[in-house]
Amino acid sequence: MxxxxxxxxxxxxxxxxxxxxxxxxxxxxxxxxAWRGSEQIAMLVYPGMTALDLIGPQHFFASxxxxxxxxxxxxxxxxxxxxxxxxxxxATFDTCPRDLAVIFAPGGTAGTLAAMRDRATRxxxxxxxxxxxxxxxxxxxxxxxxxxxxxxxxxxxxxWAARDALVDFGAIPTDARVVEDRSRVTGAGVTSxxxxxxxxxxxxRDPTYAQxxxxxxxxxxxxxxxxxxxxxxxxxxxxxxxxxLAGFADQARAVAxxxxxxxxxxxxxxxxxxxxxx
Amino acid sequence: MxxxxxxxxxxxxxxxxxxxxxxxxxxxxxxxxAWRGSEQIAMLVYPGMTALDLIGPQHFFASxxxxxxxxxxxxxxxxxxxxxxxxxxxATFDTCPRDLAVIFAPGGTAGTLAAMRDRATRxxxxxxxxxxxxxxxxxxxxxxxxxxxxxxxxxxxxxWAARDALVDFGAIPTDARVVEDRSRVTGAGVTSxxxxxxxxxxxxRDPTYAQxxxxxxxxxxxxxxxxxxxxxxxxxxxxxxxxxLAGFADQARAVAxxxxxxxxxxxxxxxxxxxxxx
Numbered sequence: 235m236x237x238x239x240x241x242x243x244x245x246x247x248x249x250x251x252x253x254x255x256x257x258x259x260x261x262x263x264x265x266x267x268a269w270r271g272s273e274q275i276a277m278l279v280y281p282g283m284t285a286l287d288l289i290g291p292q293h294f295f296a297s298x299x300x301x302x303x304x305x306x307x308x309x310x311x312x313x314x315x316x317x318x319x320x321x322x323x324x325a326t327f328d329t330c331p332r333d334l335a336v337i338f339a340p341g342g343t344a345g346t347l348a349a350m351r352d353r354a355t356r357x358x359x360x361x362x363x364x365x366x367x368x369x370x371x372x373x374x375x376x377x378x379x380x381x382x383x384x385x386x387x388x389x390x391x392x393x394w395a396a397r398d399a400l401v402d403f404g405a406i407p408t409d410a411r412v413v414e415d416r417s418r419v420t421g422a423g424v425t426s427x428x429x430x431x432x433x434x435x436x437x438x439r440d441p442t443y444a445q446x447x448x449x450x451x452x453x454x455x456x457x458x459x460x461x462x463x464x465x466x467x468x469x470x471x472x473x474x475x476x477x478x479l480a481g482f483a484d485q486a487r488a489v490a491x492x493x494x495x496x497x498x499x500x501x502x503x504x505x506x507x508x509x510x511x512x
Numbered sequence: 513m514x515x516x517x518x519x520x521x522x523x524x525x526x527x528x529x530x531x532x533x534x535x536x537x538x539x540x541x542x543x544x545x546a547w548r549g550s551e552q553i554a555m556l557v558y559p560g561m562t563a564l565d566l567i568g569p570q571h572f573f574a575s576x577x578x579x580x581x582x583x584x585x586x587x588x589x590x591x592x593x594x595x596x597x598x599x600x601x602x603a604t605f606d607t608c609p610r611d612l613a614v615i616f617a618p619g620g621t622a623g624t625l626a627a628m629r630d631r632a633t634r635x636x637x638x639x640x641x642x643x644x645x646x647x648x649x650x651x652x653x654x655x656x657x658x659x660x661x662x663x664x665x666x667x668x669x670x671x672w673a674a675r676d677a678l679v680d681f682g683a684i685p686t687d688a689r690v691v692e693d694r695s696r697v698t699g700a701g702v703t704s705x706x707x708x709x710x711x712x713x714x715x716x717r718d719p720t721y722a723q724x725x726x727x728x729x730x731x732x733x734x735x736x737x738x739x740x741x742x743x744x745x746x747x748x749x750x751x752x753x754x755x756x757l758a759g760f761a762d763q764a765r766a767v768a769x770x771x772x773x774x775x776x777x778x779x780x781x782x783x784x785x786x787x788x789x790x
């Protein structure tokens with residue numbers, strides 16, 4: 235194999251994993267034209283977010299050849315996740331493209347409640363969400379969408395322990411791993427981001443492309459236990475976890491009450507000529 | 513619910529997700545003493561790594577109450593992943609604790625080959641790996657373990673497209689999602705980090721603790737397709753992905769040949785009074 239062949243193969247391997255970085259430097263003429271897009275994808279990052287809520291979907295969004303994935307912070311300063319991962323935004327509320335194919339919110343616990351309460355965060359999500367083709371989240375990120383007024387009348391999901399609180403934000407809580415309702419796609423707790431990500435790749439390209447990404451990511455899960463859902467976890471395990479998480483939904487509901495006292499100002503409908511399908 | 517109750521509940525919720533950060537500030541007296549540890553866990557970070565290889569396992573390691581999880585870079589400078597995620601190390605080769613419960617290497621493509629070729633990275637992994645209780649990886653991270661001389665005679669796995677190259681580093685390639693052989697625990701491609709992480713939580717605590725973490729992370733996978741393994745992916749999908757990845761194993765083998773020409777100097781056996789079980 236020549237050095238040129240080697241570079242082509244690496245660029246091909248990386249194209250599925252890292253399309254936005256490498257595909258332009260190493261164009262691949264054997265890829266169907268329909269597989270190359272030009273989406274602008276914005277993923278909110280904020281202090282106390284759960285890093286896996288972000289990085290699971292990010293891996294799949296980044297596999298979209300031609301797409302640009304922005305990690306968007308309130309400022310350009312690094313944010314520290316709830317497990318201590320320090321991630322630097324690639325864009326800010328000011329520099330993020332205005333018209334997006336996808337806007338995405340990751341979840342968390344205390345940091346998520348703070349993001350829901352933050353006016354600048356809600357305004358950013360409401361503005362970009364009003365025009366985005368897809369408005370999406372994983373885990374308690376759906377509560378941020380809700381706080382920004384983006385889930386009113388939509389079926390949506392969240393982490394199982396927080397899902398019922400969605401009703402306080404006008405959404406219809408729905409018990410499924412990934413919930414699609416028109417332009418809204420929301421994932422359940424943390425690890426659902428992989429199923430969500432693959433679902434989005436299929437929507438933004440096609441099922442064959444999504445399966446190629448799945449094979450590249452070797453997404454053939456074999457959890458060593460069957461305790462990942464309230465429908466499957468043993469009673470003694472639920473007895474440990476439920477009390478730990480029970481208070482979060484109450485606190486999310488308290489944010490909903492606060493926001494009702496000072497309502498969100500949404501952009502006028504006319505500002506959305508082609509984006510939202512509502 | 514009082515404000516104090518609310519803070520306790522949040523600290524409980526976060527304890528499973530973010531134990532190292534919050535458990536000391538909010539001690540929980542109702543947790544069995546055996547569930548609190550004091551492990552030092554080091555996760556290698558390097559330019560071009562696959563962020564999901566790192567963040568999947570990191571989520572689970574971070575759920576270990578009392579453990580300290582270090583993201584260890586060659587220097588303190590941020591590293592950029594193969595999909596463009598900028599992560600700042602929390603420790604360096606110089607500041608990382610010398611005696612570790614776990615050393616971990618994430619995978620990647622071109623960046624992984626560069627890490628395998630980097631003398632300082634190999635020396636760091638060989639030094640900490642010689643004393644660590646568990647020597648671990650996900651995806652092509654096992655090739656970094658191999659390049660550091662840490663897999664000689666061990667059964668191990670890697671991304672399916674790179675697995676056979678392990679033989680050139682003295683390992684015994686093994687086709688499984690997570691391969692455990694004495695002190696070595698290696699995961700298959702990218703997303704296996706979730707199954708790997710849960711396996712490690714069970715080893716470092718107990719199966720009940722691991723199941724509680726699984727329920728907290730809602731790890732109840734439902735991939736929308738069944739293409740995550742060469743055993744399950746449709747032929748047309750394999751025909752797309754295999755040529756893209758085929759060259760990587762050849763390049764890993766080339767690194768093995770280079771290293772045979774300039775062998776690794778391992779620390780003397782006497783430097784390892786209690787760590788490695790080999």
